[in-house]
Amino acid sequence: MSDRRQSRRPIPRGRIYSIAVVAPVFALAFLLRPDAENLRAAGPANTGHEVLDCAQCHTTAEGTPRQQIQANVRFLLGMRTQGADFIHKPVTNVDCLACHQNPDDRHPVYRFNEPRFAKARAEFAPQNCVSCHTEHTGKRVTLEPTVCASCHAGLEIKEDPIAPSHAVLEAREAWSTCLSCHDFHGNHVQTTPVRLEDGASREAVLRYLAGGPAIYGDSVRFRAKTDRGDR
């Protein structure tokens, strides 16, 4: 036992320092390879985005990194009125809409910027695509399917054709049933069911939002682009 202890030599400090410096450099070099984009991502791409390269959403910020650092330091020192984006611009609705163009969108994000939607904005920020479609979660929709209540509470429909009626569903606070029949963005070619039992089940809706199989049919009106084509 004591011989063994004597035979264990301490690792030279210089070698530890060398490893501490070289290993991260190699790791960084590995991660920066173009084909290692997925390893650098904040999480799995959302449904349908698996085929996109990072630059489709993460566009390059203006200037060199040095210019950007300088602009931000000057901003912090009060030497300019605005900071600057660093490396990449923030991902905004503009980036989403570059590929997702639906001229007949039933809930276009811009409409939620109107003053009268203040309550909805305070509750779940529907004016931003990523409020419902938070990226790098591996899902299709990341919000609870009950937010319809924020705008549609008090709904009055003359000659309501559905069973049970919208008024009954609202009285039951069954807001999670809306998506069983209604496609939020209206991008699927479908006939809206008039009986709730003909719509998708709650389980099917939740599976769909989590990235599962389609519930409004496979035929879409406007297919999203895989190359935004504006850069």
Place this chain on the structure above:
Amino acid sequence: MKRSAAVLTSLVLINLAIYLFVNAPPALPESTVAEGESVPVEEVLSTVAAENDIVRALYTQEIVGKGKLVGLAFQDDWREDGIQAGPLPALFLREAAQSLQRQSIPLGLYLGSDFPIAIANKFEGKQAQVFAALKETRKPAFFYAEDTGQYTAMFPDVAGVQGCVTCHNEHKDSPKSDWALNDVMGATTWSYDKAAMSRGEYLELVGAVRQSFRDAYTAYLEKVATFEEPPEIGEKWPDAGYKLPTADAFMAEFARRASAQTVDRLLAETAPPAAEGLR
């Protein structure tokens, strides 16, 4: 040891200062408005609202009104598959608003009322308050929406054509059926995210709004192309029969009606002081 640490720290700071300030590449430009060159957002929104009034009157009177007389239809569900119809005037405006979004212009365009056909268009909160006052004054109202940071303007929509009144009174989902000519039926809301803009931005905005009108009309023509019996598309208008103007002809007529007024507004705001005597 302490001395060497101080020297090392000093060297690092000196290098950092050189990196950041001395041996610097050109600074990134800031998107600010030069003093004396800014146009207030109220003027810009008034200009685009005036343009909107003209295109809306053109579409309502010359396309919808006269189109109906020769067999063209206009409906809420015009975009549905199999529907042989075009957008009602309010939906024409919606198309233009969608186009503005596609152009990534931070200009908001919305239509609402206290008695809308679609409940989603009913004014609430601040807009309802402003609209109540606007119905009395019949003048535009400007306010700042704090939660969105949007400079906002509401312009009264006055029933100027019998077709608007009749359609709103007879629509099955209309909550009000006694509209009359000259009533304030609603308001058009415009918003922008800056209190002022450069003259260049002003012109760019007017250009974007005109493009949105063209896109809205083009969307109608694209739908028309799917009709079982599409009307003739050319230089003629519905007052000459079952015909529609091309997008170019439509925009040319719009420009003829709108440009003089808009140019006057642009000159009033953008001409340098030395040219004031020329106004």
